[in-house]
Amino acid sequence: MFRFIAYRLAQFPLILAVIYLLTFILAWVVPGSPFERNDRKLSVQALQRQQEEMHAEHWYTFLGHYPARVVLHGDFGPSLSYDGWTVNDILHDALPVSISLGLLALIIAICCGVGIGAMAAVDKGKALDWLSLSIALIGISLPSFVVASLLLTVFAFYLHVFPVGRWEHISDVVLPAVALSLMPMAYIARLTRVAMIDVLSNDYVRTARAKGLSRRSVLWKHCLGNALLPVLSYLGPAAAATLTGSFVVEKVFNVPGLGQHFVNSVLNRDQTMILGTVMVYSVFLMSLNLLVDVGYALVDPRIDLGARQET
Amino acid sequence: MAQGLCPTHMRRFLLIPAVLLVLLVLSLRLSTGGGGRAAQFTFINRGEVNTLDTNRMSWLQDIRIAYALWEGLYTLQSDHGTAAGLKTVPGAAERIDLSDDKTTYTFHLRPQARWSNGDPVVAGDFIFAWKRMLQEPADYTYLLFYLHGAKQYSEAFEAWASARQQQLAMPAPDFKQVGVTACDALTLRVQLDYPVTFFPDLCAFPPFFPLHEPSMRPFAEAEDSGHTNYKSAFMRPPNLVSNGPFRLAEWQFHRKMRLVANQYYWDRGQVKSQVIDQLSSEDPQTSFLAYETGGADWLAEVTGDTAFGLAQRGRKDLHVFGAFGTYFYTFNCNAMLPDGSPNPFADVRVRQAFAMALDKRFIVNQITRMGERTTTQYVPPGVLAGYQSPAGLAFDPKAARRLLAEAGYPDGAGFPHFSLLFNNEGQHAKIAEYAIKQWADNLQLGDRGTLAGVEINTFRQYLHNKNYTMARANWFGDYYDVSTFTDKYRSYSDNNDSDWKNPEYDHLCESAEREGDADKRLAMLSRAEAILLKECPILPVYNHVNAYLFRANVHGVSLNPRNMALLKEVWRE
DSSP states (O other), X not given: OHHHHHHHHHHHHHHHHHHHHHHHHHHHHSSOOTTOOSSSOOOHHHHHHHHHHTTOSSHHHHHHHHHHXXXXXXXXXXXXXXXXXXXXXXXXXXXXXXXXXXXXXXXHHHHHHHHHHHHHHXXXXXXXXXXXXXXXXXXXXXXXXXXXXXXXXIIIIISOSSOSXXXXXXXXXXXXXXXXXXXXXXXXXXXXXXXXXXXHTSHHHHHHHHTTOOHHHIIIIIIHHHHTHHHHHHHHHHHHHHHTOOHHHHHHHTOOSHHHHHHHHHHTTOHHHHHHHHHHHHHHHHHHHHHHHHHHHHHOTTOOTTOOOOO | OOOOOOHHHHHHHHHHHHHHHHHHHHHHHHHOOOOOSOOSEEEEOSSOOOOOOTTTOOSHHHXXXXXXXXXXXXXXXXXXXXXXXXXXXXXXXXXXXXXXTSOEEEEEEOTTOBOTTSOBOOHHHHHHHHHHHHHSOOTTGGGGGGBTTHHHHHHHHHHHHHHHHTTOOOOOOOGGGSSEEXXXXXXEEEEBSSOOTTHHHHHTSGGGSOOOHHHHGGGEEEOTTSOEEEOGGGGSTTTOOOOSSEEEEEEETTTEEEEEEOTTOTTGGGOOOSEEEEEOOOOHHHHHHHHHTTSOSEESOOOHHHHHHHHHTTOTTEEEEEEEEEEEEEEOOSSBOTTSSBOGGGSHHHHHHHHHTOOTHHIIIIIIOSOOEEOSOSSOTTSSTTOOOOOOOOOOHHHHHHHHHHTTOGGGTTOOOEEEEEESSTTHHHHHHHHHHHHHHHTTOTTOEEEEEEOHHHHHHHHHTTOOSEEEEEEEOXXXXXXXXXXXXXXXXXXXXXXXXXXXXXXXXXXXXXXXXXXXXXXXXXHHHHHHHHHXXXXXXXXXXXXXXXXXXXXXXXXXXTOOOOTTTOEEO
């Protein structure tokens, strides 16, 4: 198991280096400049000066300066569009916000999704199943900006239950978290339902019931665990996406998280910021995928990560 | 055969939500910054502030904050009842002596003027800022070229820095050649090459603000070339030292900026609010909801459909007023287009035809709907006292068809395909669609016109590199003088997106620059604008408006065309 983890961790630097290079190439060739985002045109001297200051005159000056600092100091450099802030400052500010939002959204998604999916599987074909399917369908089909705007208008504006556009108290987290949780909740509910139906049809379940175990005990102790394996594999990428923030939800609720920076950095052509956010996302994704794989082995004794394939 | 997971393994699943819950609590502690003391006035600015380096500023929201944090030799003050809405008054200088030939200004600084750390404001602070402006060129460096020797110094410094980079020996340029000297700590003498009637306005503009060198010094990084960069941390609290009505107490990126009254400001008695919060909000809908639920006292930008909807409902808290800016279409005036094909718009008659074949009323009545006025002129009328904009080309489709025929395209025959470039944001697409249809109908061009909508930064790059045939554009004045508009179309101006060159226009602008008599000067500029409107490198469409939202309990928010409400004057009951 530890060899497996070590082997996967050893791959990280190479994968990250490739991602960095590919992202840099894309960010560099796209038309537009981070220094000329205004209606005024900068004079040649002024543009050159700003480019020199930011080591962004040519692709080789950029690559000659920034990657070394990333590797040696973990410093992504200054933001090219927001004077006064380094990429690390912005990440330091925005990451805990996105993580809190994502964590609450995940908790809601997991608890409600598993609950709805399990109940639907148990009451297959009946009203509860139909209700859960509807919720799942709505969660997957409705675009997040529609859900977010609806929640904001109804709960914050009309009902005044939650505040608008602030990030200072716990209550500010609830609405965006609910909006963010709907899509993963829908997927988790569907996955759980399908897996549960499959598990419930197994012989050992009938055996357990025949032995006299209560329905609740059978469901909770013997079925749910197996049904959650597909959910676990979905959780890896879902967590990575949710924890790093959703641009739409963050924009609508004015959450100062990382999701906005993903998109704004591209719109602003802020190459250092683009690289910073992409690296963060990549590290998250790879770590969470590794966690999921390790998690499989921990919860399912049938899986042996260290085993070699018999040829 | 496997029966499935045993209960202990099942319990491990519960670890997941449990761990997530713990992490949630931890991250919430880290991320939610406590509100602290409530502000006396809260507003939502146009967007997040891009920079607090006065030398580099060009965005409106940054300049708005700059007027709160700094004060120049002159400063702005609300002037209710005038079209301009603002007047220029002495700021950090209490007395200004002007020589008889109006080229030498002697500023006597206020002895009681202080930086936010208690240091006195001295002449050297202005010299440091202006010198830096010339050494590190930025958007508005060209405004300092009115100073004697400034342009030469800037170019010499650039040459010297290049030489140093190539390890060539060259004597360093001497700043003493520039016409600004500190006679003593409280006296600054400025020498211009010729009288500049609007020099006080320039002094009230952020690029001319002073900088506090001692607080910036720890962040200085000298390059081998001789340039000095300042690490951006100098503009963040608690490092930023400023001399205006407020100091920067807090800056949470993309959340909030807190301005607290500067206890050392010489005019602190006139500062109406002691604590002002600027909230950062990019989504127009969310900004509006935040204002509606009482989260903000003043919403400094209300756009498009929201504004129209509110106006329809007769909202008393919506304030719409004329802006110091014009929306227009710009033509590429080069003989050849970027793709090598001949440019039909190189012919002035074609440009005039297009200008006269566009009925702009539909645009302001049905698309923008904010009470904008259509215009045939470039400089917004009625703002600049004493200036008379000449008449432009009125809507006249018959004359337009005649002109097009004279240019060699009778009834539109043979006119090549052309595209209209715009950015997809806002209402530009709708306006462009309508314009293309107008030209198709009135000039019988059929489907020769196409729409080219791109993302905004791509749009800007195409526009600035003259990689377009016709494009949408706009321009807002930076200071209350005609030259802020007319300078843009000088042949050698970096901002001349049309590449239109007219020696007579240049000559008139240059003569006006040197002219000391205000009336004669404005007459010259009016003649220059007349040439511009006749030659038509641009097609003026309408004058912009500004829209604010604030309730009756808010006072001091000035509704001036420059969109510059002064935070020193705002307060809420």
